[in-house]
Amino acid sequence: MTEPRHPSALWPAPLASGGVDATVTVPGSKSVTNRALILASLAADPGWLRRPLRSRDSVLMADALRALGIGIEEMASSSSAVSGLPEGRGESWRVIPGTPQAPASVHVGNAGTVMRFLPPLATLAEGPVRFDGDPRARQRPVGALLDALRHLGARIDDDGHGCLPATVHGIGSLDGGSVSVDASSSSQFISALLLSAPRFNQGVEVRHVGATLPSLPHIRMTVDMLRKAGAQVDTPDSGGEPGVWRVTPGALRGRDLVIEPDLSNAQPFLAAALVTGGRVTIPDWPVATTQPGDALRRILTEMGGDCTLDERGLTLTGSGRVHGIDADLSEVGELTPGIAAVAALADGESVLRGVAHLRMHETDRLAALTKEINALGGDVTETADGLRIRPRQLHGGVFHTYEDHRLATAGAVLGLVVKDVEVEDIATTGKTMPDFPEMWHEMLGGSGARV
Known part of the structure; x- marks a missing residue:
């Protein structure tokens, strides 16, 4: 696992004051x-x-x-x-x-x-x-x-x-x-x-x-x-x-x-709607696609969201409750960090399976997620091929990212509902989404915001 950077590069993750309400245009895949x-x-x-x-x-x-x-x-x-x-x-x-x-x-x-x-x-x-x-x-x-x-x-x-x-x-x-x-x-x-x-x-x-x-x-x-x-x-x-x-x-x-919008990069914004009980629309979501990120429609619905795909794009509306999930993510491993962050805020246990290969991604994502969520008071254990996540009351702290863009966005999701979360090296999101910090703040900027 890549070592975390010096703690001086910390980004105070913004806390949501209520349910987000925004339209977010994500960049290309x-x-x-x-x-x-x-x-x-x-x-x-x-x-x-x-x-x-x-x-x-x-x-x-x-x-x-x-x-x-x-x-x-x-x-x-x-x-x-x-x-x-x-x-x-x-x-x-x-x-x-x-x-x-x-x-x-x-x-x-x-x-x-x-x-x-x-x-x-x-x-x-x-x-x-x-x-x-x-x-x-x-x-x-x-x-x-x-x-x-x-x-x-x-x-x-x-x-x-x-x-x-x-x-x-x-x-x-x-x-x-x-x-x-x-x-x-x-x-x-x-x-x-x-x-x-x-x-x-x-x-x-x-x-x-x-x-x-x-x-x-x-x-x-x-x-x-x-x-x-x-x-x-x-x-x-x-x-x-x-x-x-x-x-x-x-x-x-x-x-x-x-180029289609990057559906995996839409994940943190859709997750924001789910965990805050709000609503986010992603324009230009394709009706048919080979992108693995399209699985978010099914996964986030199982976790308590309501998804609608129409001429405006994909809209996810949160109910204010997040449910645990038992999911084989072998075909959509890149979604694991974001799903793990949402699962840490759920009302029941989650088991994420089929992702042993994530140990060889930008960092050892399974070890990193376990360490960082637990450092905020979570209860995450590694399994042979994934993670077991039990609900716990989380608290603030530094969320290290190990130069991994998906760890950074997972930390931002947690920071929406957990006070005083600081994400190390948010700039690492530039790997696939250079404007992420600005997009995140704009999403939270006001009712019906367009990002």
Whole structure:
């Protein structure tokens, strides 16, 4: 678990004076933005990303692609005539694809999508591409992915550690073919191989051989975006062999893509409505989506909220009571910190299961949640694959975040109803939501506030 920062960087979490009442427009999806950047970089012609997420993770991805010679131009979206966008809603990125260039050096920060999605693309460069990142990035697993790329014909140096730093020595192409990979620690290993596979000489057949496969909706998202870009993909969901994904080699189309709002980043705002007995609307919530965050509609309803999806977006109304939950979160692990925060305020016990893989995320999220909620008077215990949370009267104190954006937003949720909570390093939310502190204060600013 990453050590907490010096306690000087403390953010007094605002206490809600009553039920919140706000409309909150959340920025674009990180998962969609970073996948779209990879696919656009590999396409046969230029493409557009409308309303992409601008955060540390997505900027790291864009900068890494630029380091590899991919053109990414940024401009404001000021006209409603472009792609049907409402006037003044965000910016657009034009991606000009090309053959990845080397030598190059890529800094991944602590972004899982950057450290895992880019090495397969780097095999298509002619020359060395070195990957390194933050101290925590050097602890996060990438060995299974690097071994899979070696099996497919790549030459990679990592000093045998299975972690960053690592150097991909590209020769301008990759044979591809069949490979087995244990993606028990991260579904991103499979997504990473699939995203670049249309450019491999033989495409790819990826067989998952691990005991579990977390975050399966993110693989479905990858497959859906590949197909919409013109790739032929065979999956277990479409009648293929269980645990096997196949991508046929072929050209990808440049697209004009409007990025959906990040539904997982909507979680703290919806949770605010639930725990304060208020109401929050998230505009532009898609009727159909592959984003795991869509599960919030079901989960927060089970915990006492009332969800309505209509032309205004998704509205969650809290009843003033929060119920405990017994939930398998294996497919939506990224929601665990926020669900744990809500569960700590519930009227009954909660058991969160299927998320052992969170021990290898930005920090050991299970250990961090246990330590920090208990430091506020909670009763959280780790299980083999999750958390058991029993209701207790909480009190103020410092909520450490371990440079983890979802820990920071979980602390903010607790601070709505627990007096004198101070969140360490709220700026870490910039990983996926740079304006979070301002959005949080605006949500609390008044009845019917629009954020």
